[in-house]
Amino acid sequence: MALFPEQRKRTSAPEFMQAPGEITFEQIRERAYDLWERNHRPDGFEIEFWLTAERELKAERDNKQNQLVVKQGKSSPSRLISQKDLSTHA
Template structure:
């Protein structure tokens, strides 16, 4: 059965998407780390989403082979 629109753990879009739950957890961690300020929910949400996307991109780049001809020089 496919996840429904109310499934909080469902990815937002595509197989590499970050789930609502992952963003929520990271935003909460950031909020706690910053002494739980009031009124910054959107800022922490966006920061969490940006951090998770950057982490995913770094992992993806680290696992992709270098394009031919652009590797380290041999000799």
């Protein structure tokens, strides 16, 4: 399997050098590899595992960011509802 070599080399930059919330190629590759292994290493599913890994990492990142917003005492942007929206649904 070309995307998931048995000998994985860690080449990504340290976390402190990455932009906040950035998902790196290396993180996606490692997650995809883990998914592939957990599913008994099937052939021909590289793209599906890659996309699943990317989707999972983005969801985890978004949840983490939303938790930080809530901890800081602010409303989550995705949960803000304007008065206009409320009046149209009444």
